[in-house]
Amino acid sequence: MSASENPGPGTAAADQPESHSVIPGIADLSDARKHRALAVCLLVGFMTLLDVSIVNVALPSMQKGLNASPADLSWVVSGYALTFGLILVPAGVFGDMVGRRTAFLVGLAAFTVASGLCGIAANATFLVIARLIQGLASGILGPQISGLIQEMFSGDARARAFGYFGATVGLATAVGPLVGGLLIAAGGEEHGWRWVFFVNLPIGVVAFALALRLIPGCVGAGVARTRGRVDWLGVVLLGGAVVAIMLPLVQEQQWTGRGKWWLVVLGVLLLGAFAAWERRVAAEGHTPLVPPTLLRIRSYTRGATLGLLYFAGFTTIFFIFTLYLQNGLDYSALEAGLATTPFALGSAVSATLGGRLVGKHGRALVILGIVLVTVATGATILVVHWVHGRGAGVAASLPLLVAGVGSGLVIAPNLALSLSEVPVVRAGTAGGVMQTGQRLGSALGIACVGAVFFSRVSHGKGFANAFQAGGVVAICFEAAALLVGIIDWRGRKAAAMVADTGA
Template identity: 60%
Template sequence: MNAGQSGRPDEEPAEGADTRSGEATGRVTADYEPHPRRWKALSVCLTVGFMALLDVSIVNVALPSIEKGLGASESALSWIVSGYALTFGLVLVPAGRLGDAFGRRTAFLVGLVFFTVASAACGLAQGAAWLVIARLSQGMAGGLLNPQISGMIQQLFRGAERGKAFGLLGMTIGVSTAVGPLAGGLLIQAFGADEGWRWVFFVNLPIGAGAFLLALWLVPPACAEKVSEGRTSLDPVGIALLGAGVLAVLLPLVEAQQWKGQGKWLLAAGGVVLLVVFTFWERHYTRKGREPLVDLSLFNRRSYTLGTVLALLYFAGFTTLFFIFTLYLQQGLGYVALQAGLTLTPFALGSALSAGLGGRIVTRVGRPLVAMGLVLVFLGLCGALLTVRWVPEGHVGWVLAAPLLVAGVGSGLVISPNQTLTLHEVPVARGGTAGGMLQTGQRIGSAAGIASVGAVFFAHVAETHDWSGALQAALLTALAFVLGALVVAVADVYTSRRVRS
């Protein structure tokens, strides 16, 4: 029985699962020799992953500083935030394929250099257009880096160690997103409102340079080799169809507040059509005996399909929290960037505390652990909703600490265990592509969540000028996404038990 059926990756694989070398199930087999530097290599990968994902959220609190320093328009500010997420999501799957085909170490190093140079260009920007272009480039580099990290975890670890490694990766994802506002606030506080935003990007330079040297030394040469033979075609038609489809779906979502009218959603519908055409093309390409961009048989594994859907729904509710809380605290309550960041810090602390634990026990508990985490997130957000509703505005920032801590603990039990369960049965040769698809779902979920939750938030503010009421309405929308993810997790647990019985 596979992990998707049982919810536990330590049980027997389903009929038809690939178990020839233990790659599909992540088990320790006789031909597996753990590399002595695997944990040191992981620490370098996680440092780089933290840096790339931090830039998703750290810029939010720097927007007033950027507006003041560069005279950026509202449209430019939107592209500085959303453009990064857009290009990040666009290149994830092709980047995973590049790593699978030509070596993840090489793709990782190229992406790291690209990201560091783009960060320098952001910090040196002399105008809004310059900064937007640099951010688009930085997002592409981040999208190139991240699939290599999950792919190298697949390649370097087996068994319970893989769960621990993915637990650390999940902790990195959760903490980097949550700590971004605090890090941005500290930098702006230290370097001033006029030029402090530049150090939001310059801080990446010493990290990137140091990580590059450490990666040359610590990442094993085996990660520089392609992970399967005969993969000579990059499926350019598949890349074009997937890229155009994801772009058409994401663009109206990330520009939902700037593009007025309903016509923009026709572009999203066209993107869905392109993605359907992409699936037909991939099947056709496979029947011709070629290596497709995405092995659609991955979605025959229930663990992978349900995990990807769950991640999409959860990130739609999870990522948007920092967006709406930052707006509420800074624009509604008049907090400075540092105060807003400190208010959100308990979520980051809770996530850090629980993610490592989740990675260690997920192989024993399985999908029920994810469901438990989603319940905690739901309860924590309900507590935040009641706090904003009933606590006087002068004390909201302090009282929010408790419910955000609970939600953070729950988030740590969702992200890393779900990543472990989702990629558990994926063969090593498909690790980069599968990780890229999973993260593409997360980016689409994030964009959809920010678009829908943000639309509710801004509509309420425009109509009533009540920031507290706007946050409450937005939190209810975010709770709906979290509840959807919980339904997926509970349905998986329930179905698994029926199958076992």
């Protein structure tokens, strides 16, 4: 790691030795065993993340096959995001307490069963309930994957592992529409959506068997410290805050009127109460749900903020681009999926490289990635403005490729940098908090960008104009993430200069 990436002010001194270590039981494992375990984690991560984007192109098929209402379809998408975001932090603490392997297996079993329930749904209500369970299960798995990487690897090996994870995130996000289109084309328009869920069953069963054999059973070093009293009030306060903030965002198009935004105010108040309670729990010598010391690590809080803003910008581009292609240009689900493939290819390649380069270039690499994504988003807007008709999807392939390359340099390197000073025993909690921020960011972005997009469509401006207006809002979020990255980069350089002067 370069001098510019040295720990900055705000890191608890007692935490630093732990943050760069590996749990003793895991340290005895061979590199081959660790990488096989990582492969299982990435397989499961790909499967769960795929279900976030794959459903978008399956919605018309669901509507026809189940006679689902627009509200039902909204809950198929937003309900998954809501329960996913709700469980992330408690799931991270759960993994810290009982061990990542145990929590991973629980989440994987629940996700596989829920996928089967989604596939056999006889009506829209059953499907929505199954999707809520699937979101909870996916939320259990998320923090365990980042926590296992944090436990099993250290130094450059950890950065490379996060690079592989970043490639998985980018690939799953972008290739989801393509996979969904292929499955629907194979299964038929009326029942093809069921295969979107059934495809998880063989993957889940195989991954479970591999996880039992390959993921180390070593329990985190913080178990003895975290067993005992569970911060249940903290769970309730944080869960209430997440629901209150996310619900009006994910339901922005379905709930008319401005009254819904009072829930956001309630969520902010609950967050304040949660913060005050966590400080009290820590002062009494008990284990808080989110340790206040974690939020005093500047590299972590800045990285989490950057992730929230970045996900608010980049994930919404796929949301409105897919709508533009399918509703505005009459692309099929398969054609819309093919149109986003360049992003997947660029992201998969650059994320792997990002994991290798982040140790040398640090936050500057993330800044470069955000710049590429922002410029490429602007280029996509110009393409849609200049190219009319069905050729727009093809013309947008180059800027989408550049955006994918940029995104691969953001997600995994930001995660690695953000967790670099976090104690290993808190890796699950820290990962859960970061992913909660990402889900809130995605919901916020879709609410804001979607509001602009659908407003333009409803006023007869056309889907191309709506995409351009929504894209400008997405660029604003990306620019805000860029500003946070620059602030963190300057802070790290200043801290490195102070350290060099003191030495």
